[in-house]
Amino acid sequence: MSTAATPVRQLDPHTVAELREAAAKLLAEFGTSATSPELLGRVQRLARDFGDDLRHHFRPVDTADGLFVLRGLDVDDEGIGPTPGSWATAGDSGAIHDLVLLLLSTVMGNPIAWEGQQNGRFVHNIVPSPGHETEQTGASSKVLLSPHTEDAFHPGRAHLLILGCMRNHDGIATTAASIRKTRLTDADVDLLTTAVLPILPDDAYKAAQGYTDQAPPAVPALFATEDGITLRYDPAYTPLDRADAEYRAAYGRLSDELARVSVAVSLRPGEVLVVDNDLVVHGRVPFQARYDGTDRWLKRASVRVAGRRTRPPAEAGEHGYGQAALEAHAS
Numbered sequence: 001m002s003t004a005a006t007p008v009r010q011l012d013p014h015t016v017a018e019l020r021e022a023a024a025k026l027l028a029e030f031g032t033s034a035t036s037p038e039l040l041g042r043v044q045r046l047a048r049d050f051g052d053d054l055r056h057h058f059r060p061v062d063t064a065d066g067l068f069v070l071r072g073l074d075v076d077d078e079g080i081g082p083t084p085g086s087w088a089t090a091g092d093s094g095a096i097h098d099l100v101l102l103l104l105s106t107v108m109g110n111p112i113a114w115e116g117q118q119n120g121r122f123v124h125n126i127v128p129s130p131g132h133e134t135e136q137t138g139a140s141s142k143v144l145l146s147p148h149t150e151d152a153f154h155p156g157r158a159h160l161l162i163l164g165c166m167r168n169h170d171g172i173a174t175t176a177a178s179i180r181k182t183r184l185t186d187a188d189v190d191l192l193t194t195a196v197l198p199i200l201p202d203d204a205y206k207a208a209q210g211y212t213d214q215a216p217p218a219v220p221a222l223f224a225t226e227d228g229i230t231l232r233y234d235p236a237y238t239p240l241d242r243a244d245a246e247y248r249a250a251y252g253r254l255s256d257e258l259a260r261v262s263v264a265v266s267l268r269p270g271e272v273l274v275v276d277n278d279l280v281v282h283g284r285v286p287f288q289a290r291y292d293g294t295d296r297w298l299k300r301a302s303v304r305v306a307g308r309r310t311r312p313p314a315e316a317g318e319h320g321y322g323q324a325a326l327e328a329h330a331s
C-alpha cells in the first residue's frame with residue numbers, strides 16, 4: 001500500500017468562519033444535531049447563503065485519486081468529550097461537528113440517511129464497539145475493514161462519502177483505492193461490466209436481514225462511462241462462489257489492482273475526507289481498540305449528487321432489499 005500524497009484542499013479562514021457560524025446558529029436554535037424536517041430546511045437555507053470561496057473548496061472531486069482532504073477546521077479534543085462507546089450511545093456527542101458536516105454535505109449535494117442504520121441519523125458516529133471487533137462494519141477494529149463501495153447493495157447509495165475526524169490518537173489509517181488508477185485488460189473490463197452476482201446488504205442494516213421477498217439482483221462490478229470506469233464493489237458481501245472460474249479470476253485481478261493502488265489516509269482531528277463513492281473503494285486497517293474514551297472517532301455523512309451519469313441506468317429498477325434512503329431535501 002502506498003502513502004502517496006492525498007490531494008488536500010486548505011480551507012481559508014473566512015470559509016471556516018462561515019461554516020462555524022452557521023453550525024453554531026443551528027445548534028443554538030435547535031439544541032441538537034438530531035435531524036427534523038425543520039432543521040434540515042434551515043441547513044439548506046444557510047447553505048444557500050455561503051460564498052463562492054466556500055463553494056469552490058467544495059467543488060466535485062477533480063482528480064483520478066477520486067478523493068480529497070479538507071483541512072482547516074479544528075476539533076477541541078477536550079471539548080468534544082470522550083469517544084462514545086458505540087453509535088447507539090453517541091447521541092449529541094460532538095453535535096456541532098455533525099452540523100458542520102451536514103452543512104458542507106448540503107453544499108456538495110443532498111445528504112441521505114437510512115432508516116435501518118444508526119436510528120436514521122444523517123451523520124453517523126464511527127467508533128469501535130465492544131463485541132463488534134471482527135465484523136465488516138464501522139464498529140469493528142481488530143480486522144481489516146476490506147475495501148468496499150459504501151452501501152454497495154443499494155441503488156440509492158451515496159455518490160460521496162464524507163468522513164470527518166474527531167479523534168485519532170493512534171493515526172489509524174483509512175484506506176482508499178481509485179478504479180481510475182488501476183490497470184485492467186479490456187477482456188477483464190468486459191467481463192466485470194456484466195451483471196453476474198448480487199451484492200447483499202451488510203450487517204449494519206438490521207432491518208434488511210431476512211429480506212427474502214425478491215431474488216437478489218445481479219449487478220455489474222464495473223461500469224464504463226464517457227469519463228472513464230466507475231465501480232460498485234464489496235467482496236465481503238458478494239457471493240463469489242456462485243460465479244464461474246473465469247469471472248472469479250477477473251474479479252480477483254480487480255481486487256489485486258485495487259490493493260496495488262490503495263493509499264493510506266491517516267486523518268487528523270478536524271480533517272474531512274471526501275471520497276467519490278463511484279470511483280473509490282475505502283476500508284480501514286486493523287487496530288487495537290482502547291475502550292477508554294480516547295478511541296478513534298469519525299463522523300460520517302453520505303451525499304447524493306443530482307444528475308450524475310456514473311451508474312448503469314438499469315440500477316434504477318433494483319428493489320434495494322426493502323431499504324429506502326431518506327433524502328434531506330426534496331429533489
Ligand SMILES: [Fe+2]
Binds near residue numbers: 148149150151
Ligand atoms: Fe464504509
